[in-house]
Amino acid sequence: MGEFSTIANVAPAYVHRDKLVAPAAPLSLKGGRLKWYDIAYPETPVPETIRRLGRDYLEREAGAGRINVSADLGFVVLHRCGHNDFYFLILSTWRNENELWESVYAHDARTQSDFELFPRPGPHLGTYCVWEMGAAWHEQQAWRRYLVTMRDDAAKRAWFADTFTGLV
Numbered sequence: 001m002g003e004f005s006t007i008a009n010v011a012p013a014y015v016h017r018d019k020l021v022a023p024a025a026p027l028s029l030k031g032g033r034l035k036w037y038d039i040a041y042p043e044t045p046v047p048e049t050i051r052r053l054g055r056d057y058l059e060r061e062a063g064a065g066r067i068n069v070s071a072d073l074g075f076v077v078l079h080r081c082g083h084n085d086f087y088f089l090i091l092s093t094w095r096n097e098n099e100l101w102e103s104v105y106a107h108d109a110r111t112q113s114d115f116e117l118f119p120r121p122g123p124h125l126g127t128y129c130v131w132e133m134g135a136a137w138h139e140q141q142a143w144r145r146y147l148v149t150m151r152d153d154a155a156k157r158a159w160f161a162d163t164f165t166g167l168v
Contacts, residue, residue, distance in 0.1 A: 053107065
């Protein structure tokens, strides 16, 4: 099996803390319906100005045709990384019945005026961090519950109302 002491080591100075996942107002993009989650330390929540910037950005991108989620259901995660001014904006939609598709954007308030597509070169890339996975896990479970329904309008409304709030 090999020795574990030399692989996947967490930096000795790293201290892990819970963050709060909290739903915000949902977003409609050209007909697509998206739940919205903010993720941040409880004492430094996502500022309303950043949330508005992220929402406006996605609306502009959809309006310009650079993203098309018009027939999709999904969710958005706006993650304040640490206590600083760096944010990930992750747009995820359900497609092909059971696949989660994503677009990742980032904003550094110290150096950028808006969100930008996050560059993702290379074959082996990061996806969700441990905090973002809390929202994604809830959404996976909610979608699984939806898939075993009649998938009619009532089931879609029930899925849309099924959000998560809590520490992750």
